[in-house]
Amino acid sequence: MHNNATGKLTNLSGAELRRIVVAIVIGNGFVAYDFTVYSFSAVLIGNLFFPSGNPASSLLLSLATFGAGFVMRPLGAIVIGHIADSHGRKAGMAVSLTLMTLGTWLIACLPTYASIGPAAAVLMVLARLMQGLATGGEIGPAAASLMESVAYRHRCFMVSWRGASQGAAAFAAALVTASTTALLSPAALQSWGWRIPFVLGGLIGPVGWYLRRRMPAVPRQPGGRLNPGRLFVEHTRPLVCGILMTAATSVGIYVTVFYMPSYLVRTLHRPPAISLLTACLSGLVIFVVTPLMGRAADRFASRKTLQSLFFVASMAAAWPVFWMLTHGVGDLAALVIITAYVALAVNNDGANSVLMMEAFPPHRRAAGLSVIYGIGVVVFGGFSPFFVTWLINVTGNPMIPAWYLMAATGLTLVALNRFPEQAPAEGAAYASQPPA
Template structure:
């Protein structure tokens, strides 16, 4: 490919517009996805009624996790769209799918009205949400990182996890408001539907903003030269298997860690063992997510300064060592201690998540970038992120040790650390416009500086 970095430089004003567009859509996607976790107990009562509240919660969380099973399919579909039709088309499609599926959840009759059909339709809509998330993350990452200055790619990419955190924080704010102003009966009757109904206006706003943007210069150049991949999935599986594996390892801890913050934290605090009120649990979760959101650009600056490899390895090591103590302190019953402990956890999670976003883009050649990174990203989300909430809840009730909920995160972080330590090269500074197979594919990490 003859196009060079200098020929497709993006203006600062355009970079700001790109950041706003990615942030708006990403916020909506993760707000919609996260509110389900905050209303998991209520949804369990309405759609999975049982004599045992713990069973209702586990079934509700299972429906939360099953959405992630659809992420690989959604990632492949939207990845192909991104590599064949453009990054903008992929981003717009994913946000439309999320808005429609979430709005339909808000309108869905409960088990009391239509019986077993209610949880079946709920699971189908959750799967559509999962397919949407499967396309959103890689699309937003490509849109931001491909157009960022070389020395600020991680800072630009930090918009994606930061707005995911902000989306979760927005979900907390709505849940707090509803909890404060509605009675329990009103919440069960109609209050739980309110945050899902917000998907419609948020989705329309995100689509409008994204359609105003031009596609990335990298894709535009490939399109002009007729250099688009005809079969991006087959090409990625043939030539980018190692990069896909590296994305899997990097995403594993990032995805599981995020769901620890969004779902495991409030549900643990509200459990019978801890006994924190819903209001206090949501307030604590909001504080933790605010810290995480603020730490994401800091992690981006660190990654741009010292490199991808040391940043993500340090973050994974922190998650490996601190997850069990953090969960033990989360179960202490002291809100201040819980917030401080999970804020430290959030620091390591930010280092992993932000660097993972940049790796999704820097590890792949341009023509198979969205398809290849979507495969690794979403396989990890489905196989390891999907069951996370249920595993954590089951561990918390199945072990006498109050820190047992952190075992799963420790195991996943250990896998991430080992896989990346032996396989990950330093990708900082790599030419994102290159269509050549990455030179590090056949070289050891220690010998690659890019």
């Protein structure tokens, strides 16, 4: 199999490719699960760690803490991305898994505000910062490992499994949260039940670490010591355009999947079980649809073609979707509408990530992609639940999420058009066997 990093052939069997996919899907899914399960428990965590006489204020503080985890993503992107580029992809992913496991166990074992006062809120923020550091450094090494394992014509499909793992993580996080909500009494949930999703996440960490230790190693990428300033000077256009391109995908997943349960309960006054079921189905749709879209994207000469079509379609659909949700459709219809929109709007991870990584030399791929997502998700995604909630409170307009999504998607389309697309290396499109 052709390896663009070295120009040599890397012979990986179908079994080895499957081990790479399984190790990265489980590890990346664990990181995404632990980082996002917080959002499904935002209301409870707000009451337990940020008590206030106003429930809306408690929720806003909880969502701000959720967003605080994104502040550390750029630092994690630079530090862990450099480790992955200079010491191997597996080394970078081992660091991110370790940090995420520590942060998750800290949340799972943390005493509440009622027990230790303001220290509880401070420690919760510290745990989220640790998780943010881990998440910021996970995306680049995971995606680069997948892309460098196969030939050019299979890259979008292979890399799409990283995005699919986020769907699986959202499904698992929502399912566990919905189950604890349905099976436990409100008193039990408030007392100890909210910890169950975090404990389960902490137990998955060692499994992911073990699988990644056993996966075949992708060759190290030779290169000098990473200087963040040099990275921006030498790759200004792909970095700036790439950051802007994250607007639609990051706002899409954080608004339509992770924020949606709070929106349905607090703004539209729907039952909590139904709202979390929506997140479960949305995660499942992402897990199934993303690889299908990755395989389809590999059939086009340009990485941009299919992305552009779906971004235009999702921008056009945003307003009708939220108009129907806010005008009294039944719970079953709401489930169908939301999951259909998620399938349309949050499915481009394979082609999107590959387009970005191909704009960087091999020894800058992991750091480059990590920095793009680290900064882009901070700017556009991480605080979007907070801003949407605040804007709804200020304006009283429940259609705010639709306008937010449309603006983000429009910005992404402009950046996508300006992003520098690289032609494939000679012979790369005809190399080797497809992934098993």
